[in-house]
Amino acid sequence: MKILVCIKQVPDMESKFKVDDSGTWYDRADLAWRMNEYDEYAVEQAVQLKEQVGDSDLTVLCIGGDQVKETMKKALAMGCDRGAHILDDEVSTKEPYQIASIIAEYAQDKSFDLIFTGMQSQDRGSGQVGILVAEFLGLPSVSTIVDFVYEDGKIDVKRELEGGVKACVGLSAPALLTCQLGLNTPRYPTLPNIMKAKKKELLSIPVEDLLKVEARQETARVYFPEKKGGGLVLEGEVDQLADQLIQILKEKTGVFA
Template sequence: MKILVCIKQVPDMESRFKVNGEGTWYEDSDLAWRMNEYDEYAVEQAVQLQSQGGGAEITVLSIGPDRVKEAMKKALAMGADKGLHIQDDSSHKRDPWEIATMIANFARNEGFDLIFTGMQSQDRGSAQVGILVAQMLGIPAVSTVVSFHYDGGTVTVKRELEGGTKAVVKVPTPALFTCQLGLNTPRYPTLPNIMKAKKKELTSIPAAQVLSEPAAVVSTRALFVPQKKGGARVLEGEVSVLVTQLVGILKEKTGLVK
C-alpha cells in the first residue's frame, strides 16, 4: 500500500506578524515556523496505519522554499519513509487551484492508495486544496475526518459536521481524506527517530516540473491590518440605572431608539 501525506509549513501563530513590502502577504524573515497543526494529524494517521502491517510506504510532500524541509524532516522523524519537496519560492502567491494542480500532477501516476491532507492550513484557511486534488485525480474525497478505520480496500470514517454532529462515511480506495483536530494524538519524534530521519530520502524537484504557467487564477491585491476603531464602554451600577444609560447611548449612536 502506498500513502501520500501532504503537509505545509506555516508560521507559529504566536508570532508577531507584519505586512511585507509588497503589501500582499506577511513578512516572513523574522517568524518561527512549524508544521501546520492539521497536517500533524494527517501524518500521525498514516503512521498508525503503517504500524498495522501490510508493508505501507509513506511519502510526505510539501511545497515551498528550502525552509519547508524542516517540517518535512519532522514528518520523517514521526515515521514517514521518504519526502518529496516541490521547490517553489512563490508558493505563498499561489491560489488553492495551483497548489492542488502541483500535488495532483505528481500523484497522478504514482499509484497512491490513500492520500491524507490537513483539513485546512492555519495561515490561509481555504480548506480547498485536498478536495481539489481528489477532484483532479478522479477519486473520492472525505473532509473533516475525526475517526478512521481501514479494512482491506475500504475505509470507514466519521466526519465532523456543524453543530457537533458526526456522519459515518464508507469509501473504496484510492481515496483522499482531510484530517480534523481530534482524529488522533500526534506523536513527538524521539531522538533516535530524528537521527534516522536524517538518512531518509528527501528529494527536491522544481515547481515547473509539476506546474506549467500561466499565472494564478486568483491573486492577492492587498493585505493590511484593520484599523482600530475605538474601544468598549463599560457600564456599571444598578440595573435600573444601566438600562437608562444604555437607552441613552443607543439614542445617541443610532437614532433608532425613541
C-alpha cells in the same frame, strides 16, 4: 499500500507578524517555523495506517523553498519513508487551485491508495487544497475527519460538523481525507528516528515541472484587523439601565430618534 501525506511549513502562530512590502502576504523575516498543526494529525494518521497494514510505502510531500526540508525531516522522523520536495521559492504567491494542481500533477501516475492532508493551513486557512486535489485526481474525499478506521480497502470515518455534530461516512480506497483536531495525538520523533530520517530519500522537484494551470484568483491585500473600541458597562437599576441604553442607541444609531 501506497500512501501520500501532504504538509505545509507555516510560521509559529506565536510569532510577531508584519505585512510584507508587497502588501499581499506576511514578512517572512524573523519568524519561527513549524509543521502546520492540522498536517501533524495527517502525518500521524498516515503513519498509524502504515503500521497497521504493514507492507506500505509512505511519501510526505511539501511545497516551498529549501527551508521546508527541515519540517519534512520531522515527518520522516515520525515514520514517513521518503520525501517529495516541490521546490518553489514563490509558493506564497500561488492560490489554492494552483497548489492543488501541483500536488495532483505529482500524484497522478503514482497510484496512491490513500492521500492525507490537513483540514487547512494555519496561515492561509482556505480549507480548499485537499478537496481540490481530490477533484483533480477524480477521487472520493471526506473533509475534517476526527475518527478513522481502515479494513480491507474499506474506510469508515467520522467528520466534524457545526455544533459538535459528527457524521459517519463510509468509502473505499483510493480516496483523499483531510484531517482535523481530535483525530489522534501526533507522536514526538525519537532520537533514533531523527537520526534515521537523515538517511531517508528526500527528492527535490522544480515546481515548473508540475505547474500546469493559471491562477484563478489573487490576493489583493493583507492587513491587520482594525482595533475596536472598548465595551461600555452600564450600572444601576433596571429602569435606569433601560433609559441609558435607549439614549445610547439614539446617539449611536438613530434607531429611536
